[in-house]
Amino acid sequence: MFIKLNKISILAICLILFSSIILGCIEEDIEESVVTPTSSETAPVEKQTLIVGEMWDIRTVDPVKSGEMVKEKAMIVDTLVEADPDFTLRPGLSELWEQVSDLQWKFYLKKDVKFHDGTEFTADVVKWSIERAMEMNPSVKTLTQIKSIEIVDNHTLLFITEEPYAAFPASLEYPSLGIISPTSKTDDKGIVTKPIGTGPFKFERFDVASGTLYLLRNDDYWGIKPGLEKVVIKGIPDPTSRAMSVEKGEVGFTCDVPYGDIERLRATSGLKVEAYPTARVYQMQFGNLTGTPYSDVRVRKAISYAIDREVISDRTLHGCAAPAIGPVMPTITWSNQKLEGYPYNLENAKQLLAEAGWEDTDGNGIVDKNGEEFGFTLYTYPQRPGLQPMAEAIQSMLKDVGIKVEVRVMDWSAIGEHMTDRDLKLSGTAVAMVPDPDYYLRKTYHSNSDSNIWGYSNPEMDSLLEEGLSTFHAGKRQETYDRVQEIALDEVPIIHVAYYKVAVVMHDNVKGFVFNPIAHDYMLNPEMYIAS
Amino acid sequence: MAHRFKQSNLSEKLPLHLLKYKSTAIGLMLIVVLAFLAIFAPYLTPYDPIEVDLYNNIQSPSWEHPFGTDNLGRDVLTRVIYATRIDILASIFIVGISMIIGISIGILAGYYGGVIDKVLVGMMDTFLALPEIILALVLVGALGPGLFNVTLALSMLGWVKYARVSRGLALSIKEKEFIEAIKAVGVSDFYLVTHHIMPNTIAPISTLAVLSLGHAILSLAALGFLGLGAQPPMPEWGAMLNEGRIFLRVGWWISIFPGLMIMITVLAFNFIGDGLRDVLDPRLKLRERQ
Numbered sequence: 047m048f049i050k051l052n053k054i055s056i057l058a059i060c061l062i063l064f065s066s067i068i069l070g071c072i073e074e075d076i077e078e079s080v081v082t083p084t085s086s087e088t089a090p091v092e093k094q095t096l097i098v099g100e101m102w103d104i105r106t107v108d109p110v111k112s113g114e115m116v117k118e119k120a121m122i123v124d125t126l127v128e129a130d131p132d133f134t135l136r137p138g139l140s141e142l143w144e145q146v147s148d149l150q151w152k153f154y155l156k157k158d159v160k161f162h163d164g165t166e167f168t169a170d171v172v173k174w175s176i177e178r179a180m181e182m183n184p185s186v187k188t189l190t191q192i193k194s195i196e197i198v199d200n201h202t203l204l205f206i207t208e209e210p211y212a213a214f215p216a217s218l219e220y221p222s223l224g225i226i227s228p229t230s231k232t233d234d235k236g237i238v239t240k241p242i243g244t245g246p247f248k249f250e251r252f253d254v255a256s257g258t259l260y261l262l263r264n265d266d267y268w269g270i271k272p273g274l275e276k277v278v279i280k281g282i283p284d285p286t287s288r289a290m291s292v293e294k295g296e297v298g299f300t301c302d303v304p305y306g307d308i309e310r311l312r313a314t315s316g317l318k319v320e321a322y323p324t325a326r327v328y329q330m331q332f333g334n335l336t337g338t339p340y341s342d343v344r345v346r347k348a349i350s351y352a353i354d355r356e357v358i359s360d361r362t363l364h365g366c367a368a369p370a371i372g373p374v375m376p377t378i379t380w381s382n383q384k385l386e387g388y389p390y391n392l393e394n395a396k397q398l399l400a401e402a403g404w405e406d407t408d409g410n411g412i413v414d415k416n417g418e419e420f421g422f423t424l425y426t427y428p429q430r431p432g433l434q435p436m437a438e439a440i441q442s443m444l445k446d447v448g449i450k451v452e453v454r455v456m457d458w459s460a461i462g463e464h465m466t467d468r469d470l471k472l473s474g475t476a477v478a479m480v481p482d483p484d485y486y487l488r489k490t491y492h493s494n495s496d497s498n499i500w501g502y503s504n505p506e507m508d509s510l511l512e513e514g515l516s517t518f519h520a521g522k523r524q525e526t527y528d529r530v531q532e533i534a535l536d537e538v539p540i541i542h543v544a545y546y547k548v549a550v551v552m553h554d555n556v557k558g559f560v561f562n563p564i565a566h567d568y569m570l571n572p573e574m575y576i577a578s
Numbered sequence: 579m580a581h582r583f584k585q586s587n588l589s590e591k592l593p594l595h596l597l598k599y600k601s602t603a604i605g606l607m608l609i610v611v612l613a614f615l616a617i618f619a620p621y622l623t624p625y626d627p628i629e630v631d632l633y634n635n636i637q638s639p640s641w642e643h644p645f646g647t648d649n650l651g652r653d654v655l656t657r658v659i660y661a662t663r664i665d666i667l668a669s670i671f672i673v674g675i676s677m678i679i680g681i682s683i684g685i686l687a688g689y690y691g692g693v694i695d696k697v698l699v700g701m702m703d704t705f706l707a708l709p710e711i712i713l714a715l716v717l718v719g720a721l722g723p724g725l726f727n728v729t730l731a732l733s734m735l736g737w738v739k740y741a742r743v744s745r746g747l748a749l750s751i752k753e754k755e756f757i758e759a760i761k762a763v764g765v766s767d768f769y770l771v772t773h774h775i776m777p778n779t780i781a782p783i784s785t786l787a788v789l790s791l792g793h794a795i796l797s798l799a800a801l802g803f804l805g806l807g808a809q810p811p812m813p814e815w816g817a818m819l820n821e822g823r824i825f826l827r828v829g830w831w832i833s834i835f836p837g838l839m840i841m842i843t844v845l846a847f848n849f850i851g852d853g854l855r856d857v858l859d860p861r862l863k864l865r866e867r868q
Contacts, residue, residue, distance in 0.1 A: 286823075286827075304824035306636070306649070306824045306829065307824070307828065310828050354632075361632045361635055362649065428805050431824060434810060435649055439632060454723065463722075
């Protein structure tokens with residue numbers, strides 16, 4: 047009997063422990079909201095040192111393999127062309143460029159630039175570096191269309207493209223094309239282990255075991271003098287851990303914290319929180335546009351009208367998204383400002399469905415046509431935490447117009463095997479790998495594109511997209527892409543739900559940060575410094 | 579009809595015996611409450627477990643929503659109650675199927691012996707060498723995520739322990755004198771196994787089964803937490819835990835309550851299992867009398 051009594055007391059202890067844990071959590075929450083994070087708690091940190099909580103594990107420091115890391119975050123390398131936050135191009139390592147013919151581009155390099163180790167920055171180094179990137183990464187070749195590179199003189203290069211390619215200067219902004227010196231240390235497989243670039247920060251060391259990258263200020267930087275002395279970039283892949291380390295003061299800057307935590311972090315004194323729209327869009331693609339209910343454009347429009355993008359962005363994703371109009375967010379210079387999109391309108395949605403023949407004839411709340419009910423499975427994947435709640439919100443919104451949706455969450459690679467022509471997929475897709483409209487628009491809307499698995503085909507669209515490739519006059523090119531976006535919105539071959547926002551959290555004393563949405567996640571800038 | 583040795587009068591007194599143990603009584607009470615929740619779910623709460631209310635998300639517990647609401651504004655209490663239905667039914671299904679497979683294989687091996695036994699025991703050992711949850715992950719990966727697939731995968735993997743126990747029992751029972759007697763009468767093997775060996779394995783197997791129910795719920799919740807089990811918006815404890823994970827600091831109620839339910843249910847099954855073992859194990863009873 048003694049043993050039995052003991053079990054009951056164990057149960058009691060368990061319950062007491064559990065409730066105290068819960069109470070402890072609540073109390074902790076209240077306490078923590080008044081605690082000011084200090085940057086000196088864990089390690090003695092020197093002035094002008096910024097520790098960054100990075101969202102991916104850092105595995106390599108070769109710019110070709112992880113250009114976003116080495117160029118955008120670590121600022122070790124520069125590219126020939128850079129871009130402003132509105133995606134207009136500006137000179138990077140090249141002072142100016144000119145188009146010689148349809149296929150030829152001349153780039154004049156900056157003359158007062160030196161690599162971190164003092165190596166001269168010359169045309170043959172640039173040629174070597176770009177050719178190395180093309181050799182190592184086949185996507186660089188498709189993105190740039192480079193056929194060959196010729197050296198004109200010590201600081202002038204001539205690029206010859208395979209085809210007329212108006213996006214060429216923009217493609218040189220691609221972070222994998224960050225210029226490194228041939229003196230960079232490599233391992234026996236030719237992967238760079240100590241990159242030597244021209245950027246505002248020098249590589250100090252990379253601790254492979256902890257995935258931490260240490261950087262030092264480059265006092266001879268050709269641009270403005272960097273404000274920070276040291277930057278330490280630590281990979282913290284779990285969003286919750288990132289939020290905690292910026293609160294505790296272990297890191298001074300981090301991004302993409304759980305969207306549920308944003309409001310709480312914003313209320314924490316000593317922290318600055320801002321969610322910035324990036325060039326990534328949450329989009330819903332149809333399984334197939336032929337032989338399904340979606341071959342009728344009215345059905346596609348009805349689905350688009352039935353989605354309340356405002357509430358998804360503000361409530362479901364807690365401000366970590368912005369309602370989408372078309373594929374290109376309005377702050378990007380090449381977006382068509384006249385478009386209005388599909389503001390939430392249940393009546394329009396129902397009417398369009400009725401016009402397409404989808405009506406609820408048996409009164410069960412689901413629309414049907416010829417005895418067949420309208421339903422589909424919405425597939426999405428777990429890697430981006432905003433997708434599942436968004437899919438569930440869409441599910442409930444489409445229920446209001448009588449469409450029965452099932453949500454299935456599975457690994458990105460497995461979706462293709464399960465998805466049928468009738469199903470839809472919700473994903474977060476990069477809109478600008480390089481700062482040019484051609485990349486995403488041709489990929490999504492051209493009938494020959496590999497990504498266009500839903501089979502959208504419109505001859506006018508195809509010819510406009512091809513025209514955009516060989517139109518070099520900026521104004522005329524803009525007209526072409528304005529028309530592309532207009533047709534895209536009018537025919538809705540793909541539904542844009544929201545623009546992705548990345549939440550940046552930093553300590554109050556970190557100043558000078560300018561968010562640039564051309565970054566693939568976020569990018570740091572040399573103007574940053576720590577105020578005392 | 580069926581001849582059961584040693585425990586002929588036990589089955590009638592079983593409930594009374596069980597209630598003598600306080601922890602078992604508590605376990606039974608908890609299970610009765612959980613069963614009540616599962617059966618009468620629609621009458622217990624005014625909300626729909628999948629009805630989304632996007633404007634009232636992450637509301638802390640109140641009179642209107644005693645367990646608060648989740649990120650999509652669904653009532654957590656309602657979801658927890660409906661999840662009871664899904665989790666308990668699925669775990670019973672898992673244990674039931676693995677029991678049927680396990681007993682059949684175990685008795686087959688134990689009763690016939692020889693090559694059949696060697697092959698089947700080898701199979702059991704192989705299965706035992708592999709961690710169950712990893713195998714389940716592989717199976718679900720192949721079948722695709724979903725509650726049905728997870729239930730199926732776990733049913734296919736849980737049979738080994740039943741097979742081992744019933745093989746052992748069959749080995750000892752087949753040597754008994756009454757079996758010799760029945761054989762002498764000339765009944766078929768099938769009749770002998772189903773009418774005389776199987777009934778005698780029920781007591782130990784049922785203890786094991788009740789204890790495994792808790793284990794099944796944990797595995798189900800673990801796979802649900804990984805996003806492989808119930809697909810949204812179906813309420814399932816493990817999946818609810820996962821959904822609330824990123825809101826732990828702002829909305830602890832979203833994952834604490836499903837977590838508590840998992841704990842209580844597993845505890846209840848374990849209490850009953852312990853009690854059953856104490857009552858049904860003759861050696862323990864003997865010790866108690868002394």
